[in-house]
Amino acid sequence: MTKTQRQHRINELIEREVISTAAQIVGRLNAEGIAATQATVTRDLQELGTVKIRDEHGTRRIVVGGASLSSPAPLDHLRRMMGEWVVSVESSVNLVVVRTPPGCAHVVASALDRSVLEGVLGSVAGDDTILVIASEARGGERLAHEFRALAGIDESVITSMKGTSHG
Amino acid sequence: MTKTQRQHRINELIEREVISTAAQIVGRLNAEGIAATQATVTRDLQELGTVKIRDEHGTRRIVVGGASLSSPAPLDHLRRMMGEWVVSVESSVNLVVVRTPPGCAHVVASALDRSVLEGVLGSVAGDDTILVIASEARGGERLAHEFRALAGIDESVITSMKGTSHG
DNA sequence: CAGTTTTATGCCTCCATGTGCATAAAATGT
DNA sequence: ACATTTTATGCACATGGAGGCATAAAACTG
Numbered sequence: 001m002t003k004t005q006r007q008h009r010i011n012e013l014i015e016r017e018v019i020s021t022a023a024q025i026v027g028r029l030n031a032e033g034i035a036a037t038q039a040t041v042t043r044d045l046q047e048l049g050t051v052k053i054r055d056e057h058g059t060r061r062i063v064v065g066g067a068s069l070s071s072p073a074p075l076d077h078l079r080r081m082m083g084e085w086v087v088s089v090e091s092s093v094n095l096v097v098v099r100t101p102p103g104c105a106h107v108v109a110s111a112l113d114r115s116v117l118e119g120v121l122g123s124v125a126g127d128d129t130i131l132v133i134a135s136e137a138r139g140g141e142r143l144a145h146e147f148r149a150l151a152g153i154d155e156s157v158i159t160s161m162k163g164t165s166h167g
Numbered sequence: 168m169t170k171t172q173r174q175h176r177i178n179e180l181i182e183r184e185v186i187s188t189a190a191q192i193v194g195r196l197n198a199e200g201i202a203a204t205q206a207t208v209t210r211d212l213q214e215l216g217t218v219k220i221r222d223e224h225g226t227r228r229i230v231v232g233g234a235s236l237s238s239p240a241p242l243d244h245l246r247r248m249m250g251e252w253v254v255s256v257e258s259s260v261n262l263v264v265v266r267t268p269p270g271c272a273h274v275v276a277s278a279l280d281r282s283v284l285e286g287v288l289g290s291v292a293g294d295d296t297i298l299v300i301a302s303e304a305r306g307g308e309r310l311a312h313e314f315r316a317l318a319g320i321d322e323s324v325i326t327s328m329k330g331t332s333h334g
Numbered sequence: 335c336a337g338t339t340t341t342a343t344g345c346c347t348c349c350a351t352g353t354g355c356a357t358a359a360a361a362t363g364t
Numbered sequence: 365a366c367a368t369t370t371t372a373t374g375c376a377c378a379t380g381g382a383g384g385c386a387t388a389a390a391a392c393t394g
Contacts, residue, residue, distance in 0.1 A: 002250070004254065005253075005255075008266075022341070036383085039383070039385080040382080040384080042343090052341095060392095084169070084171060085171060087176075101174075101175055103274055106270065107271050113270075189371070190371095202353095204354055205371080206353070206354065209370090210353085
């Protein structure tokens with residue numbers, strides 16, 4: 001049982017049933033043979049971007065937070081994806097071209113779509129390339145800069161890489 | 168510079184230029200400010216599934232191995248993808264349904280396509296679901312079993328999960 | 335407000351991964 | 365066949381992430 005799998009299971013649980021406390025989730029997971037403590041589940045709920053609400057009957061309930069809540073979870077997800085898979089980020093005027101290993105463009109693009117970053121008009125993903133359209137006329141480089149930060153790419157290295165990879 | 172980025176750069180290098188030794192790659196990387204030793208590059212070349220050939224002039228050259236070579240690299244890639252992203256694997260007759268977190272189906276499907284596994288007729292990927300069609304009439308469960316092994320999923324746990332997640 | 339329940343977090347340990355060094359093994363050239 | 369170059373690998377170490385334990389903080393209840 002990986003972290004990803006456990007978190008997905010938690011997501012399922014709170015989507016399908018009325019769950020009010022983290023301890024309840026611990027119980028359910030343990031019953032299924034998945035080891036996890038309250039601390040872990042709490043951290044999972046944070047990373048999943050869940051929210052505690054009170055439904056129409058006044059009952060506490062943990063629910064998945066939507067993008068509308070602009071919770072930090074999608075951003076964390078994006079950071080994880082970009083840090084892992086983004087190979088290079090380059091820009092031209094209002095466009096940003098993000099390169100990934102083959103087949104990985106869609107995941108990154110999906111994460112990008114989910115984390116409603118301001119300044120992004122939209123994006124198109126191919127096999128190993130994502131084209132991001134900036135909403136501002138010349139917002140490409142600003143976005144590219146932000147992407148590189150998210151991906152943990154050292155800009156000086158990238159510059160030197162650009163110089164040789166096209167030469 | 169992450170491992171992924173370095174490996175992608177190596178892939179670029181051997182695709183675009185005639186490279187004959189790992190040491191050459193070390194030199195190029197170092198010149199670009201990327202730290203790496205011969206041992207690391209050798210391991211990268213293995214993971215990338217590269218192959219040493221001799222071109223028409225008798226010169227040694229390192230090239231990217233294609234799927235046609237059935238090198239173990241695509242399988243390693245698949246194992247990595249499945250271990251990380253696959254949440255559940257279920258089967259019915261000649262079909263296997265692989266679930267992933269949202270947006271991740273395409274990467275796994277792509278890895279699956281690249282690693283020509285026998286018994287797979289084809290696959291279709293949605294947002295968080297991959298449908299794999301087994302080539303044998305009742306090959307679904309066999310494939311599912313294999314997938315679970317690749318994903319490192321304990322079958323007993325999965326069974327109990329099925330019981331509760333649909334109940 | 336006082337007590338209880340629930341959540342969040344600091345600290346620690348464990349474990350997997352990545353990578354360098356040194357060296358063995360293999361390949362290549364003479 | 366021998367020397368040299370190139371590749372592969374065992375070992376050690378560093379790093380970072382995951383998660384448990386204990387406890388603080390917060391929220392809720394009466």
